[in-house]
Structure formats: C-alpha cells, structure tokens
Amino acid sequence: MRALARTAGIARLALAFAALFFVLSTAASAAENFETQPLTIVTRDGKAxxxxxELAVTPRQREQGLMNRHEMAQDHGMLFAFGETRQVLMWMKNTYLPLDMLFIGGDGRIRTIRENAEPLSEAIIDSKVPVDFVLELNGGTVKRLGIRTGNRVESPLIESLRKAQ
Incomplete structure (x- = not known):
C-alpha cells in the first residue's frame, strides 16, 4: 500500500514538472525574434x-516591442515599421525601460519626439501627425545627442520602403 502511495506521489510530481516545462517552453516560444540592422541619425549640424x-515589422513584433526587457545597450534601439502612413498610438505597458520615441515620416525625417516615456505606463503616446515609423531609444538619448525634429534617420528599411513608394 505504501509503495502504491509513493508511486502515485512520484507520478503527480512528474506530471507537475511536465506541466511546468510546457508552460515555460510555451512562454519562451511566444517571444518574437527580431532582425537587426544599422541605423544612423543625422542632426542638422551634420553629426551622424x-x-x-531591431526591426518590428510584423503585427506580433510590433505588439511585443521592447516589453519585458530590463536593459538595452546605449547604441541600440527598435524601429517599428507600420507599412502605411498614419497617426500612431504607443504605450509603455510591460516596458521597464524609459524610452525616447521618435516618430518618423516616410521620407526619414523625424516629425515628433516623446522623451523619457514612463516605464510601465498605460498612458497613450500619440505621434500627433501621420508617420510611417517609430524609433525607440533609451531614455535620455535625444537630449544627450541633441536630436531634434527635422533630423534625418537613415536605415536600409526606411530606404527600401521609400524606394517602393
């Protein structure tokens, strides 16, 4: 009888571990993969x-964005491409990093900027004008580098979409 109870206990433990493994592997597979590419911001004084x-070009990639990340290298960011020119609304839900958001037109020019978006906030961040791209950088980058509206953003993705239009 004890052997049967012990075997049942082991079976329940094995089942619990299997369920935990399934949950963890499902969560890991749900994370999107992002291609990377170089991007340059050229300021009015000619500094590059x-x-x-990372490129967020599919609906799932755009939905995930930089959520659940706790760090990002100072010279890294994420470029969102929407495939159309429109007003864009973003938020910081589940995003732990303060971010500078640069709203970019199809011509590669920065239209509006939102500096130091508050981590974990569900407040809507509005592009205020129709744009094609959003570039997210670490909070404080805009101020540190003197980035302003009207500056030019150069990237293979922006260039390829500009040529397609």
Missing part, C-alpha cells in the same frame, strides 16, 4: 549618430 536597431 550610429545605432543597431
């Missing part, structure tokens, strides 16, 4: 600031 950006 280089970054490596």
């Amino acid at each position: 600031h280089a970054f490596v950006v």
Whole structure:
C-alpha cells in the first residue's frame, strides 16, 4: 500500500514538472525574434549618430516591442515599421525601460519626439501627425545627442520602403 502511495506521489510530481516545462517552453516560444540592422541619425549640424536597431515589422513584433526587457545597450534601439502612413498610438505597458520615441515620416525625417516615456505606463503616446515609423531609444538619448525634429534617420528599411513608394 505504501509503495502504491509513493508511486502515485512520484507520478503527480512528474506530471507537475511536465506541466511546468510546457508552460515555460510555451512562454519562451511566444517571444518574437527580431532582425537587426544599422541605423544612423543625422542632426542638422551634420553629426551622424550610429545605432543597431531591431526591426518590428510584423503585427506580433510590433505588439511585443521592447516589453519585458530590463536593459538595452546605449547604441541600440527598435524601429517599428507600420507599412502605411498614419497617426500612431504607443504605450509603455510591460516596458521597464524609459524610452525616447521618435516618430518618423516616410521620407526619414523625424516629425515628433516623446522623451523619457514612463516605464510601465498605460498612458497613450500619440505621434500627433501621420508617420510611417517609430524609433525607440533609451531614455535620455535625444537630449544627450541633441536630436531634434527635422533630423534625418537613415536605415536600409526606411530606404527600401521609400524606394517602393
């Protein structure tokens, strides 16, 4: 009888571990993969600031964005492409990093900027004008590098979409 109870206990434990493994593997597979590419911001005084950006081009990638990340290299960011020119609304839900958001037109020019978006906030961040892209950088980057509206953003993705239009 004890052997039967012990066997049942082991079976329940094995089942619990299997369920935990399934949950963890499902969560890990739900995370999107992002391609990277170089991106340069050219300021009005001709200074070029280089970054490596992850590309958020599919609906699932755009939905995930930088959520649940706790760090990002100073020269990295994420470029969101929407496939159309429109007003864009963003938020910081589940995003732990303060971010500078640069709203970019199809011509590669920065239209509006939101500096130091508050981590974990569900407040809507509005592009205020129709744009094609959003570039997210670590909070404080805009101020540190003197980035302003009207500056030019150069990237293979922006260039390829500009040529397609």
